[in-house]
Amino acid sequence: MLKDFFGKRKKYASIPSEQAKADVPEGLMQKCSGCHKIYYRKEMNKNLQVCPNCGYHHPLQAWDRIDTLFDDDTFEEWDQALTTGNPLAFPGYEEKVEKDQKKTGLNEGVVTGKGTIDGQATAFAVMDSSFRMGSMGSVIGEKIARAVENARVEGIPFIIFTASGGARMQEGLLSLMQMSKTAIAIKRFSESGGLMISVMTHPTTGGVSASFASIGDYNFAEPGALIGFAGRRIIEQTIREKLPDDFQTAEFQLKHGQLDKVVNRLEMKEVLSLLLKFHQKGGNEK
Template sequence: MLKGLFKKTKYITVNPDSLNNHKLDKKPVIPDGMWVKCPKCGKIVYKDDMDKNYKICNFCNHHFRLTFKERIKYLADKDSFIEWDKDIKTINPLEFPGYYEKITNIKTKKQMNEAVITGKCSIAGEECVICVMDSSFMMGSMGSVVGEKVTRAIENAIKLRLPVVIFTVSGGARMQEGMYSLMQMAKVSAALGRLDKEGLLYICVLTDPTTGGVTASFAMLGDIILAEPKALIGFAGKRVIEQTINQKLPEDFQTSEFLLEHGFIDKIVPRYDLRKVLSKLIYMHKV
C-alpha cells in the first residue's frame, strides 16, 4: 500500500507558465555600480552600505578615495559650502601637445573645472576656508590654476580672519605646465607664510596619495598635519628611492603610520572622526 508513495518518477514535468515566460539560460540583471570590490582585501562591498560608511570598506577599514563633492558632503554642514573662483580657466602656456584637449575632455566627463575646489564652509558650526583636491582630475596634479585657487583661498582667509583646512591628494606638479607648475609651490607657501604672520590656523589633511611637489610644499607646512589611515605620502616613489640609495626600504614606508612614527605628522584620523576632530581644533584655536 505504501510502496507507491515512494516511487521515483522518470521525468520531471515543468509548467511553462511557472517560468513567467523567461528563458532558462537568461542571466540575472544586476545594475552597474551596485557592488564595489575593495582593492585591499578583495571583498565585494555593497555600494550603498559603503556610502553610508564614509566610503570605508566594512571588512578591512580601507579608505576609498573621495571626489571633492563626496568630501564636502561628509564634512561640511548642510548647504554651508560656498565655492570660490569656480570659473578660473586652465590654459596651455607651453603649448604642450594634446593638453588643451585632455583638459576639455576631463572637464566634460567629470563635471569639474580643475583638480581643486576652494571656498568657505562650516564644520559642525565652526567656520573655515576649505580647499579640497580631487584625484579624479589628472590625479590631482598641481598646475597654475590649482596654485592660484589655493593662494586666493588663503588670501581670502586672511581677510575674513578664518582658519584654512586643505585636503591634499596629488601626483605632484603637472608636467604639461613645466616651470609654471613648479612656481606654484613657492606661491602657495608664501601665502601660507602670510597666514602664519596673521596668527591664523592652517590644518592640512593628507589623503591617499599625496606625493611630489604638493608634499614638498604646502602639504607639510600645516600648523597641524593630519592624515587618513594607510594613505600613501611621499615625494619620490619608493622604487626610485631604493635605486638611488641602493637599500631596501620597509614595507610600510611612505604610509601615514610610518610618518606618524617618525614625527612627520601629528595624528592619523579615520574619516568618520574627521568632522569632529576638525571642529574641535578650529574651536580651540579661534582668534
C-alpha cells in the same frame, strides 16, 4: 534583492543603449581594494567609502568630501570659473583637461570655498585625484593661494585636503612655481595668526607633499595614505638599499615625526570641529 536587480536589467534591454546607460544604476556592487570583499555601493557610501571589514579608505571625490564635513548648504565655492590655458602649447594638453572636466564635472583638480563645520566658519580646499591625478598646475596653485588669502582677510581658519601625483608636467616651470606661491601665501596667513590644518589623503606626493600639504599648523593624514616626495624605486636605486614595506605610508610618516595624527575618515569631522573650537578667537573672554 538580486532578483530585483536582474529584473531591472531585463527591462532596460529593450531601450536604446544610451538611455539605458543613463538609467541603470552604475556599479551596484563595489569590491574593496583592501580585502577584496564585495559590498553594496550604497553600504560603502554610507560608511564614507571606508571598508566596514578592513578599514580601507577609498578615494572620495571633492564634493563628496565637502558633504561629509560641512553643515548642510553652507558651502560657498570660490573661483569656480578659473580654468587652465596651455601656456607651453603642450600637444594634446587641452584635450586631456577637457576630458577630465567632462568625467569629473570639475573645472580643475581642486575645489575651494568656505562653509561651516558645526557652525564654525572655515576656508577650505579639497583636491580631487580623479582630475589629472590631482597634478598641480597653475590653476590649482592660484586657487589655493587665493583661498588662503581670503582666509587671512576674513580672519577664518584654512583647512586643506590634498591628493596629488605631483607637479603637472604639461605646465613645466609654471607648475613648479606654485610650490613657492602657495608657501608664501601660507606664511603670510600664519604670520597674521591664521590656523591651517592639512589632511593628506592617498596619494599625496611630489611637489604637493613638498609644499602646502606639509606646512600646516596641524598635519594629518588618512590611514594607509601614500605620502612622499620621490617614489620608492627612485630612492632605492639612489641609496642602493631596500626600503621597509610600510615606507611612505601615513603610519610610517607618523612614526617618524612627519605627521601629528592619522585620522580615520569616520572621525574626521569631529576632530576638525574640535580643533576649530580650541582655536576660536577670544576663547574665554566670550
